Amino acid sequence: MMSFETIVKVLVIEDEPGLRDSIRDYFTEGGNICETAHDYESALQKINLYRYDCILLDITLPNGNGLDILETLKANHHPDGVLIISAKNSLDDRLHGLDLGADDYLTKPFHLSELKARVMAIVRRKSFNGNREIIFNEITVDLLAKQVSVNETPVKLTKKEYALLLYFIANKGKVISKNAIAEHLWGDEIDISDNFDFIYSHIKNLRKKLIDAGAGDYIQSTYGMGYKFGEH
């Protein structure tokens, strides 16, 4: 079976080398392209020369403000998706960024899996061919109807299971930590997501529903750290 692959081209504008490299490593696989820029000037150069599906933009950069880059992009009517990544969890920054036309805003520190899921969501929204469906082997997700079917057979998922499946597919082939899953499903403000028993039962239910509908067994636990979605 063929899995539907979206090849994405991403630019990471981030001055912190450790974080930049991690993001690049995480995003570069399966034909995806991830370029990097470490400061204001090099970032401006890149966005003037190339187009990207999504630009990951740090607001605080050496020699400049990331929001200016966003303004340049919008002034030139470039269609690139923009995801702001900032250490400042300030509503002003967030609103300002979104006002300027950013597609999403993520506060540091974040899980790479969360970042990937957000980027994929932006890319999907931006794509011209109206990518209303995500297909992974025999699993089809209808994004508009929020319907999941396996080999054309609808599978009834709860809201959380649906979100979980999307999250898994966006990060297919990657190990996702239990923390990241808990935060994705319940938000990161509550301490309650530290209790991971219920994640296990969620995943168990999702897995069972998919297998019962005839899908392969794609979810596996990895060394107690987290879960991985994909073909073995």
Next chain:
Amino acid sequence: MKLIDRYNRISLLVTIAIIIVTGFVYYLTISYILTNRVDRDLLVEENEIFAYVKLNKALPQVFKSDGLKIRFVPSATDDIARSFGNAMFYNEEENEQEAGRMLTSSVKVGGKTYRIEIIESKVETEYLIRFIFFITLGIILVLLTLLLIINRILVRRLWKPFYRILEGIKLFNLADKNGINPVTSDIDEFRDLNVEVTAMSGRVMNDYQSLKGFVENAAHELMTPLAVINSKLDTLMQVGEMTDKQGEIISEVYHTVGRLKKLNRSMLLLSRIENKLMAERETIDLAEFIDDKLNEFQELLAERGIGISKDLKPCPVTINRDLLTVMLNNLLGNAILHNTANGQIEIRLNQNELVISNTGANTALNEQKVLQRFYKSPESEGSGLGLTLVKEICDSYGYLFGYSFEAGLHLFEIKFQ
């Protein structure tokens, strides 16, 4: 006791004491002067008697007089010393005894010694003294009243700058950006006080701001390294071959970084609430909001077998949505997390209050400590800032937040006002 009352009491007591002493001295002086005058009259009378005796060689005839009585008494002895003394004066007209002054002297008429007793009534003197006494008393009373009123008005006016400064200090709030308003006064002491208080509030606020800025910056600065650690862990997890032990360690590190992150975010949020940086508000129906939240938590509730009983009346509140989310996440999160398996959560909402109560440990939490920063139950893995955040949010909207333990239920209650 107010300064003015204390001052009035002292000044009143001192004034009264002085007036009493003065009155006494006054009385004695006047009485002495008047007695002297009477004595002089008596001497004049005596001289007249002597002059008459010298001229007529006989005792003068004694006439009845209003205020004067003269008596001649034959005496056996010659040596009668001339002396003044107090005596009673019998007033026949009034038919009563009056205080009087008596001069005892002697005169020789035809070889016979007579004792002369001249008594003059002092009643008029007494009247005079009494008159003077009452006038004085009246003046004293008027004086005291005036003094009291003037003190009150004057002192109150004089102290006005002080009370304004005091009011400023009372209203002084570190979280507010504006310090103590300067008060103008031409009195040096108050001006000094004002300058010092204003300067002090400025210093305190500066220190507080820089301290808060430091905390906020520190928390911000920590976010980037945390992001690096987090991303490196994410990357490390992708490494294929690993033992279960290694996986477990990574998991623990990941988990701990997560706690650090939450702690940091809570600290940042606290400082932003205190800095009033969460000003946007919208009107939200709390009942609806709570229902949504419960929906969100339904898997958690089901997992632990916790039952919900709710009585939600429509209750629109004007509040920042993010803060409301934080508040309810914490309250409901706590109610779930610190509950017993198959426990119960009760939610009661009306226009006046929101009460969330849950079963849990069978002993009450320490009411004071529970709202303290970084206080948490030993088994809790939380940041210890959850309820502090709730309290802080309630404070910023003027809600009252309280905890109590009743009939095995932990009650967290928010009173809207």
